[in-house]
Amino acid sequence: MRKTTTFSAALAAAASLALAGCGTDGGKTGDDDRAVASVEPQKKGGAVLDQPFGKPDLTLTDTHGEKYDLIEETKGKPVLLYFGYTHCPDICPLTMSNVAVARHKLPEKLRKKLKVVFVTSDPKRDDPKELGSWLRGQDPSFIGLTGDFDTIQAGARTVGVSIEPSYKKKNGDVVSTHGAQLLAFSPKDDKAHVLYTEGNSTPEILEKELPAIIKGENP
Numbered sequence: 615m616r617k618t619t620t621f622s623a624a625l626a627a628a629a630s631l632a633l634a635g636c637g638t639d640g641g642k643t644g645d646d647d648r649a650v651a652s653v654e655p656q657k658k659g660g661a662v663l664d665q666p667f668g669k670p671d672l673t674l675t676d677t678h679g680e681k682y683d684l685i686e687e688t689k690g691k692p693v694l695l696y697f698g699y700t701h702c703p704d705i706c707p708l709t710m711s712n713v714a715v716a717r718h719k720l721p722e723k724l725r726k727k728l729k730v731v732f733v734t735s736d737p738k739r740d741d742p743k744e745l746g747s748w749l750r751g752q753d754p755s756f757i758g759l760t761g762d763f764d765t766i767q768a769g770a771r772t773v774g775v776s777i778e779p780s781y782k783k784k785n786g787d788v789v790s791t792h793g794a795q796l797l798a799f800s801p802k803d804d805k806a807h808v809l810y811t812e813g814n815s816t817p818e819i820l821e822k823e824l825p826a827i828i829k830g831e832n833p
Contacts, residue, residue, distance in 0.1 A: 670769030677746030
């Protein structure tokens with residue numbers, strides 16, 4: 615077994631890089647009570663968490679305007695969870711596109727088992743209609759959730775993802791700062807054992823590693 619590293623040496627670095635994507639506030643990462651875990655470093659592909667994250671206890675609104683209990687609705691299923699927003703200029707659409715491409719290439723039996731959940735970090739603009747329209751352009755099977763910002767922020771923090779309130783710049787642009795980690799939850803214990811960051815979530819990597827994750831194994 616490869617030697618694990620501490621959160622400060624590996625996961626914090628990954629989170630820092632992730633925050634540099636969709637609007638940044640100079641590295642601000644929120645309060646110090648974020649969940650932490652050590653990871654098993656890999657040159658390419660997902661980082662295996664030494665201390666897996668449980669799913670965020672979130673009950674939000676889906677793209678059909680219905681309440682969606684994340685824990686109950688996805689219990690016993692492989693899940694990819696991502697926090698982002700539809701107006702993101704780069705990282706969010708790229709990440710979801712990569713997931714969509716990789717999912718499409720999976721065998722049908724595995725493809726049907728995988729749940730992909732996108733939780734907005736910008737609920738003021740991402741209402742159910744906006745979120746649904748955007749996600750259908752990625753993959754109609756993707757689940758989109760929106761709701762109260764404080765609830766979303768608190769839920770994201772339990773899995774080590776930092777989110778800050780949206781704000782408007784002097785030129786009128788709206789910035790939504792969020793961590794860009796993609797978390798993979800196992801159907802065996804409903805915990806995130808694998809974390810992907812921007813550079814390690816290409817379609818090729820995901821296509822290779824998702825079959826193991828869907829089966830409840832680490833890649």
